[in-house]
Amino acid sequence: MAEQNPGETGNSQRGLNVLVSGAAGGMCRGINKRLGRAGHTLLCVDLDLERCQAAVDELRIEGFTAHAFAADVTRQDDVERLRTDVKAVVGEVHALINAAGVLDQKMLLDHDVDSFSRAIDINLVGPFALIRAFAEDLLAANWGRIVNVSSIAGTTGYPYPSYAASKAGLSNLTRSLLVDFWGTGITVNSVCPGVVDTPMVIQQVRDQVPHKVPTGKIIDPDEIGALISFLLTNDARSINGADLVIDGGATQIFQWFDQAQG
């Protein structure tokens, strides 16, 4: 069947209905604005309705169309209610951006099973739950975009194992879903950022950026938004199952000497 992009072949003024999890977070400030500028309707989901509504209010002031929803993406009942509520507001969802996440800065000996499991739940089970909840709708439309916000920590080793393991799992979940959406206009990709300028990033890491990142710069959330915005277009229809690394070159270089010294 020919691919149909509702944003191009339907009511193009309306754009796509895009559900963004973790929408009250730092990176989503950039993601939401880019998607708003592209004319999409934002369905903003986060744990806390007040924070989510504040993010939506900011978007509306800029003239974008956005709606706030509260849900814990690790809870099946919350996700099911979210699907019902979202459908009541916009009808159908065309794209899912899984950006909700947590960086639990615990090394092995600081973790126990509960803390490790919670990180896996938020970073891996949550995206699965949202994709599962909306998969049949995307399949029925025969078109869709799924973007999982993973991390370079999922492709390299990292001192915080719950984060690295959950993001590695998320990137591989991405690839594994290609079979389910075979022959449709639905693509599934991961975006793997390096160090992005959000409250998640501590000062010690920020200070290291000029020495560890070949561009010498921390990444602006707007850059992540630009990449995701492109992935939602028809021009990106053949980008599928990719881990799109956006890290200023950090993971591509083995440093033989310490940039701090010379």
Ligand SMILES: NC(=O)c1ccc[n+]([C@@H]2O[C@H](COP(=O)([O-])OP(=O)(O)OC[C@H]3O[C@@H](n4cnc5c(N)ncnc54)[C@H](O)[C@@H]3O)[C@@H](O)[C@H]2O)c1
């Ligand atoms: N900041 C970075 O440098 C960086 C780098 C690589 C990847 N990432 C990833 O990007 C995404 C966004 O990160 P950020 O920097 O904006 O962090 P953030 O902490 O500012 O935002 C994360 C958001 O997710 C929400 N959230 C957490 N658990 C949730 C749950 N169970 N249900 C619903 N929402 C939940 C939080 O309330 C928060 O608003 C995360 O997945 C993170 O792992 C960030």
